[in-house]
Amino acid sequence: MDKVYDPHTVERKWYSFWNEKNLFRADSQSGNPPFCIVIPPPNVTGVLHMGHALNNTLQDISTRFKRMAGFNALWLPGTDHAGIATQNVVERELQKEALTPEMLGRDGFTERVWEWKERSGGLIIEQLKRLGCSCDWSRERFTMDKGLSRAVREVFVKLYEEGLIYRGDYIINWCPRCKTALSDLEVEHEDTKGHLYHIRYPLADEQGYLIVATTRPETLLGDTAVAVNPGDERYGRFVGKHVILPIVDKKIPVIGDSYVDTSFGTGVLKVTPAHDLNDFEIGKRHKLDVVKVIDDDGRMNERALHYEGMDRFECRTKIIEELQAKGLFERIEDYPMGVGRCYRCKTVVEPSLSLQWFVSMKRLAEPAIEAVREHRVRIVPEMWEKVYFEWMENIKDWCISRQIWWGHRIPVWYCDHCGKMYVSREEPKTCQECGGSLRQETDVLDTWFSSGLWPFSTLGWPDKTDDLDAFYPTSVLITGFDILFFWVARMIMMGLHFMNDVPFRDVYIHALVRDAEGKKMSKSKGNVIDPLLVMDQYGTDAFRFTLAMLAAQGRDVLLSEERIEGGRNFVNKIWNASRLTFALLENIGPVEGAEQSSFLPDKWIRSRCRKVAREVADAIDTYRYSDAAHQLYNFIWHEFCDWYLELIKPVLYGKVSGADRAATGRVLQETFRDIVTLLHPFMPFVTEELYQRMSDKKSASVMIAPFPEGNDSEADERSEGEMDVIFGVIDAIRNIRGEMAVAPNQRVDVLIRAERERALIEEYAYFIKELAKIEKMAFTETKPERSAIGIYKDVEIFVPITDTEVIHRELARIEKELTKIQGEVTRIGKKLQNRDFREKAPEEVIRKEEAAHGELLSRQEKLIGNRTRLEGILGR
RNA sequence: AGGCGCGUAGCUCAGUGGGAGAGCGCUACCUUGACGCGGUAGAGGUCAGGGGUUCAAUACCCCUCGCGCCUACCA
Structure with missing residues (x-):
């Protein structure tokens, strides 16, 4: 394995691997509980921008997590025909050939658009695949395909029959450019x-x-x-x-x-x-x-x-x-x-005054308001509910006709002869009144009219399909707030009206991606960061993880290259941790039959790992992607790498006599597998690469490996408490070394004065000595005179001082800490003497404050003792 | 005009009714047998300002200032 992780060599192969193994596919007959997301369909004209990248990363995290957690997960992809935008694109293309839409005629022009769509429309889909999106491509839909067009007609005719669609002369907004x-x-x-x-x-x-x-x-x-x-x-x-x-x-x-x-x-x-x-x-x-x-x-x-x-x-x-x-x-x-x-x-x-088609909104809006008010649709973060209500309660009729050629042509025909109008699912041949010839309405429908049907039209409606049975209502819609009215509100209205049920249980609204200055990214401002370039430069996994870390609820995402660099460093850290893990495991041979380890660091890391697994699962389930990512980052970097790997090195290198190497190896193997599995929803590619290299993988792909079960009741509080003592002692010694400017490679001697914790410290003395770079460690009953002091709870650690100059430095350090402690002691002391506090504060808080007070006093006393001894030496 | 959101370490942001956090940046030291895209230690904050509720407020309420966004038919 290379010293530095190279995303390019691994990313390509795994996506096609998943695809070939059919892992993206959901099964409407599955007995597992369903989990379904419909994608906010990007425009066919679209190229992947930061908004898409964030939006789809979050959807993929949720989908991959649920799939691993045993759900029948369907992420249904597709694209939107984007009427005006696409027509504009093709018009510009025609211009290069000195052609206008009028020269081609309506049929000729739409044919050109379809050609264009076949040729260039799949670009964004390919880009989503590069992002790692685990969509079920066998179910990919397009708002203009046959099925969805039929759904559009059905809805138009029904609404017309119900009196909810009408045509009339009103003032509308007219774009003189798009006409x-x-x-x-x-x-x-x-x-x-x-x-x-x-x-x-x-x-x-x-x-x-x-x-x-x-x-x-x-x-x-x-x-x-x-x-x-x-x-x-x-x-x-x-x-x-x-x-x-x-x-x-x-x-x-x-x-x-x-x-x-x-x-x-x-x-x-x-x-x-x-x-x-x-x-x-x-x-x-x-x-x-x-x-x-x-x-x-x-x-x-x-x-x-x-x-x-x-x-x-x-x-x-x-x-x-x-x-x-x-x-x-x-x-x-x-x-x-x-x-x-x-x-x-x-x-x-x-x-401008104009004859147009409208949807009458009031009657559709009322049930949609109710649904959110009763939390049958839950909007997260809740703050967006207010925005939704505000708009829905003042809703105005919706002008749905567009004077363009690309889109769903309105299913209305007029008789040339007598002027009679027909609104129909099927094209009528001649006028029933007078036998005159019929002409279809030339207007097409607003693109958002078909988007509004997306959660059920994509599942096969108006037919009764297995997919609808299995997956409607969908589980969650993940989208940006900029299309809350355009799309989300309309889907809720249409879903309730035509399916008699909400289209999704949850709506998670994420933030907008902005640049490091908080400005909205736009081409005209020139501050766009191209996600494709980022993926090239830093790797997809690093990019996805960075987005997840930044995606705190209700805040804008301010993206800068520095942040992505941080993500890349983390991926590299994992890569190197795996190099060490694989090397250590190879070194000790098979561990499968090993005993349950009684080694404290092993018990500790298992306990921590279970807790983190639980917290990560909870966080993803409640759309706190940023929390989940931070949990993983801290656990892996600062607990697994900084502490655990360092603690077990001597064991697995065979330097500790009496240690059960196989037992520890087994814990390492298990924990590493858990880490890779937990990370998979965030960084699909490296995790697959690492998973495939494992000798103990449980599934054909990490994508379908069971998500580690987190369980608080299995937490080993005792081991965690004991490890805290070891960490505390090591930290205290390192702190002294740092303050006294002892070179990292120079070993020091220490004396330790401990009572209750003495046995524990003695047992793990070897590890403390290794991690704190200690030459000789001994226990003492008395307090040595010429030494610097480190304190962890009741444990006092003495590092002998030889140099007078260092004594001065130690005195200064003690003085500084005493000042800080004095302030705290006074503050808490006052609080404890306050009668109101003792009467009204909860018992638990009082005890906590008393404990803190006691600990501070004891620390203060120890520091003062050492100060007195050092001053004695100096003859003060 | 109305509504919403935000002002916490140099920068970007988490966070909570009871001992102020992270990443990046900065300082010092270090080729410790996974990683310098690394390690260890450290400096740095009147949690925008004012008032109120409370035993206790950075957090809850009100006001002021500054910033951002959304909605609106005052020509």
């Missing part, structure tokens, strides 16, 4: 520095004008009224009169509507029902005309007079110029405002 409607969630809000323009609208029947304040002067061309608050003393009298709409020179009414805020702007509101949600509502109340002046491509249309064909933002400037020229411009002031942008292409979204 499609967007749902409210697909609009990103951004604070920008805007302006408030004050414009004069001349009165029609008398002198003067009303001054209107607006952030969007270009929409003036579509104004059909001016509104004031009817109770406004300044303007009330104008209600019912008219003003002349500037530039257009058209008479429009002044209306009274309580929506108008008298304290905002001038108190006069221009009303453009076709380009503003509130104006639209006002327009409905007052039956106003609706004049659309901006086209689907963001340019002014024929209703915009001489501005026809001009870009909406250029028009804004020109309109102001024209108003100034006409003396109708009052003034301009800075005004911070929110601008909506398309989440795909960042173009400023245009609120």
